[in-house]
Amino acid sequence: MAIEHHDFDVLVLGSGGSGLRAAVAAAEAGAKTGLVCKSLLGKAHTVMAEGGLAASLGNVDPRDNWETHFQDTMFGGKYLNNWRMAELHAKEAPDRARELEHWGAVFDRTPDRKMSQRAFGGHTYKRLVHIGDRTGLEMIRTMQDKAVHSDIDIFMETTITRLIKDGDRVVGCFGYRRASGEQISFSSKALVVATGGSGRIYKITSNSQDCTGDGYALAYEAGAELVDMEFIQFHPTGMVYPPGVAGLLVTEAVRGEGGILRNALGERFMEKYDPKRMELSTRDVVARSIYTEVKEGRGTPHGGAYLDVSHLDSDYVRRKLPSMYDQFLELAGVDITKEPMQVGPTCHYFMGGIKVDPDTGETRVPGLYATGEASGGMNGANRLGGNSLGDLLVFGRRAGIGAAADANKLSAVALPAEELTAAQGEVDTYLNGSGTENPFQMHKDLQKIMGDGAGIFRDKEGLTEAISLLESLESRVDKLKSPSPRLEYNPGWQLCREVKNMLTVSLMIARGALMREESRGGHSRLDFTAYSDYWAENNIVVHSKGGYDMQLTPTPVFKRDELSELVEARKESEKAS
């Protein structure tokens, strides 16, 4: 049966910030470029980024420079970052911010009419370019408009279920259009995975429903390596009430603008955990602090901490945090200019991801590139707020350029027929096979396993249990079947492959977390609470040994001699204080 087919030089999967930036860069480099998004264009999870884009422009604080930004990023990442990525990011983010403005983005201004910058956790100086509390939306809309006028073919509401290889090389992919259920295949000389994270493996998450780790799993299946998967950022402030919105993000800008955290006794508890940075400590520290307060019985009625901005001028709060004001008023019936919010940790970001070459975004699989949250290394053990929007611009562009350069070297690629048939068979099985497993139920089961055993605090016993429960899902995943055989916009069909992807991702996380016997950044072990010297120097890299069988390898951190001085200086100054 003939199916819809398209040929591209560069195909980008994912239309969030990194995907759009990669596609624009590839098109500018002369590649015939396609962009596939699982949802409608402009709905990607990037729209939810609120606080800002970290770039050492020095508009507000002229002392700022790339070196300090690099040091902050390394310190925030507990020195597990890929040094080269942190360097490139710190150096290039200012140009990427200016470039966005040249494409029509509108950011808040300083009195001398330059881009304004705000303070954020872990950043030494006021560094985050922003517009109110909807910076991600501004970026997505700007790049979306840039992309639709850049001669890029865009495929909306198209789900990709498999990457297709010819020998060692990724030469395309296969999936279906959600609206019609019609199958579609793409051949591409280079393919960029920009599919974001996988927050939906947890019940309490700030992530969009699209964040099901598709790119991690597809790349894993294609033979790529992934790095740092055990590090997951739990954002300290998510809504805890009402139940329907639990996990919904409360932007760090609330604390950046002067919000104060208190426990049920009215104590400003951050004094105990990080007296120097207080509320603006790094996210891992604040999240663990809130979690600890609640666990020790000092939580609010709905099991969180109070976050208070009522001491600030109410007009200022409404102007600087308009969507937070609306969000609490509409959904929780709380006027944040008068009452405190109740907040608790929520799964927010995956530091880990597909292991790439820092300069080009290339994975170890020929023809396969990755960028944004889907790639790993830039953020180490913990990401600073504002570094993700910079990350997706800097490395989105680099991956687009890298992929286009690679594509230009090739003549044509073709999809091997047997690979295509296998991919078709898989999606058909979810629809018409003899399976009996309900994807909605299995998703719920998986979320429970991850929340119970591999959440914000972990230990050997819990992780071992979680892994064995996840392994018991492996055989059930093959029996997944959509409750309805309808082709058109069938949510159960969609979820089948997503659950499979999430299982793969969950296994990587739990196995990595069990192996890393220390606490660092977004990985906290109750049975190994201290830093370990060995793990301070090693990332965990994982790749497939076939199916869900994984090879986990501790691998030394990627360093650069010319940056040693900066890193050592920061380590010294931290010791001194």
Add this chain to the structure above:
Amino acid sequence: MTTVAPSPRRLGATMRRDKWWVQPVAIVTALTLFGIYSIVRIVLSKYYAITAGGAHLQSPFFSPDLPGIFSFKEFRPWAVLVLWAPLGMRSTCYYYRKSYYRSFFLAPPSCAVAGVARRKYTGETRFPFVLNNLHRFFFYAAALVVVFLWIDTVRGFFYHGDFGIGLGNVIMLVNVVCLSGFTFGCNSWRHIIGGKMNCFDCSAVARTRHKAWQKVSILNGKHMQWAWISMFTVGLTDLYIWLVSSGAFHDPHHVF
């Protein structure tokens, strides 16, 4: 594009449960009554000033007093020489346009309620509605009338040259404040004063115009409220002067 709507599309079709028809009915009633009253007064063209006791309270329907200023013999209906300006401003006003397109022309009767199926909808691209684009000229004329109304109001506080306060001149003051609030909250005025600029900070003049634009924007934000309040005050002020000048009762006042 092909579309199948979930339910029949006859006039008034909607899944709304609220009483959406109350507003259009109220607007039709109020505007019709005001229209009838205005026609009656224009045709009548008399009893428009209170002059007893050295007062001079001029009705806002008949200001400026053209027969007095240009010394011509008043004829019926001379008031049209004045009233075209404020009535023209109201009938081309962006707020009134909304209310009559909805309530009289049912396009649409209310949000998410099906309107009249037309062979060809042309909006404001054809005669007569294309003339609504000349709103700004009615604004200029109406603003001039408001200046005369302020002069009338100040004059209304003097009886044979002595300052005095009465029910009549206080009503006139309230009315002229409301009419000013309506007139100077006009969307066209908001555009002309500063909205047409694309850089609010490029010169000292631009900065001044930006401040003025912000002030007009505040008035404009309540343009609908000003429109209704001022329509009632202008009608009531005229009615009061009509009744007093026709001898129905006296205007209570105190001269200092």
Add this chain to the structure above:
Amino acid sequence: MSETMAAGGTRTLQIWRGDLTSGQLVDYTLETEPGMVVLDAVLEIQRSQAPDLAVRWNCKAAKCGSCSAEVNGKPRLMCKTRLDHLPADEPITVEPMRAFPIIQDLVTDVSWNYEVNKKIIPFTPREDLPEGDYLIDQADTDRMSEFRKCIECFMCQDVCHILRDQRMHNKYYGPRFMVRLASLDMHPLDGIDRIDQIADEAGIGLCNITKCCTEVCPEGIHITDNAIIPLKERVVDARHDPILKIFKRNNTRPGKKKPEASA
């Protein structure tokens, strides 16, 4: 805090089920939790009663604009509409947007909007800009920023009677793109004169400013007063005002150039 939040209870939702050819409202009854929004209820029905119920949603935080539908007859974001804010003694109807073709159940084909967006020339810097950082004042930023809050839920397009009742999708861009054109035309550094597009292709003259778009906007953008009416006034400046015509040799505006024909 709002400890007084209404308790859940049993509610009935009447959800439109069907496709382009046929469909009807189907009743679903479920137990609700305090603070539940319409989308929570729809997803719970999808999980437990109607696994093939098609609904488009992403962020569930009123930031992506995916879950637009008509709740009790009015366009609403399902994720932002609390059940306890709707009349408790009657069923809640949930229907797809009417201005667009239905794909399945609550999901409509909104691709027309993306086609319209392609016709709008993106921001193009003026040719007379000095080197170096862009300098823009906060006052200008504030005005544009209101328009750029748009999350493209397309509910303004849905409620606009020109699209909804008159079906003039080929003559009128709709409120969302008036907002977009306003944000570009008012950008202090944009170098394109967009008046011809606004007046002709976008069809601003068709708008009769009945303000339903403003009423339904979940971002509270004053679509009519701050975008459409100012654009209408700009068209008046360029095309209708006889006095301005006398004083202007042509209709170009400082710093702005007519777009090239090919664009």
